[in-house]
Amino acid sequence: MSPSLTVRRITAEQGAVFRELRTASLREAPYAFGATLEDALSADAASFDATAADHAVSRTAGTFILYTEGHPAGLIEARLDQAGEHRAFVGELWVAPAVRHLRGGELLVDTASNWLAAAGATEIYAWVADSNRNAMRFYEALGFGPAGEHRRVQRAPEQVESLLVWHVPADSGAPAE
Numbered sequence: 001m002s003p004s005l006t007v008r009r010i011t012a013e014q015g016a017v018f019r020e021l022r023t024a025s026l027r028e029a030p031y032a033f034g035a036t037l038e039d040a041l042s043a044d045a046a047s048f049d050a051t052a053a054d055h056a057v058s059r060t061a062g063t064f065i066l067y068t069e070g071h072p073a074g075l076i077e078a079r080l081d082q083a084g085e086h087r088a089f090v091g092e093l094w095v096a097p098a099v100r101h102l103r104g105g106e107l108l109v110d111t112a113s114n115w116l117a118a119a120g121a122t123e124i125y126a127w128v129a130d131s132n133r134n135a136m137r138f139y140e141a142l143g144f145g146p147a148g149e150h151r152r153v154q155r156a157p158e159q160v161e162s163l164l165v166w167h168v169p170a171d172s173g174a175p176a177e
């Protein structure tokens with residue numbers, strides 16, 4: 001039987017859970033992120049507590065956690081772009097290998113996108129390394145397409161990442177401003 005998957009916004013007390021998921025993601029899929037495992041391991045525990053506290057209540061940034069049978073098994077970050085009123089980003093997406101291909105990633109992206117759309121975003125962007133074919137296919141399956149921007153990967157400047165965009169449908173039910 002498939003495990004049941006749920007997604008909830010991080011709470012202010014979940015700094016340790018956040019740190020655990022971030023380090024697990026960087027250890028398991030170092031090719032997928034701009035930061036390195038060393039960055040996360042050398043960061044002060046208090047910085048994870050501070051991010052959890054902020055992302056639990058902020059109107060412009062949130063972290064959402066995937067649970068399988070109550071156990072944390074993935075995460076995503078959602079952020080409104082300060083520069084562009086209706087632009088927003090999702091990132092740091094990771095689903096634990098044991099629960100991949102069960103629509104956990106889709107649930108995370110949908111939850112983050114709905115939250116951003118409710119906050120006024122009409123374009124939701126994600127940077128994906130060109131070499132990360134799984135993530136490319138995953139985002140394309142969810143309706144994201146090329147936004148036409150490319151840049152060097154911070155962690156590995158010889159690699160390139162591309163910007164993908166998903167346009168929030170006008171009838172998404174997100175409240176008008």
Ligand SMILES: CC(C)(COP(=O)(O)OP(=O)(O)OC[C@H]1O[C@@H](n2cnc3c(N)ncnc32)[C@H](O)[C@@H]1OP(=O)(O)O)[C@@H](O)C(=O)NCCC(=O)NCCS
Pocket residue numbers: 029032033092093094095096099100101102103104105106107127128129132133134135137138139141142
């Ligand atoms: C990318 C990732 C988040 C997908 O999570 P997931 O829970 O396995 O994805 P889902 O089950 O929600 O997949 C939804 C759809 O995306 C597509 N998809 C997902 N993984 C795929 C893969 N490895 N290859 C091709 N398509 C894939 C499929 O169309 C899938 O639908 P289907 O199962 O009906 O075929 C996960 O593989 C992961 O954490 N990878 C490592 C970290 C990473 O690359 N993060 C992204 C950084 S940009």
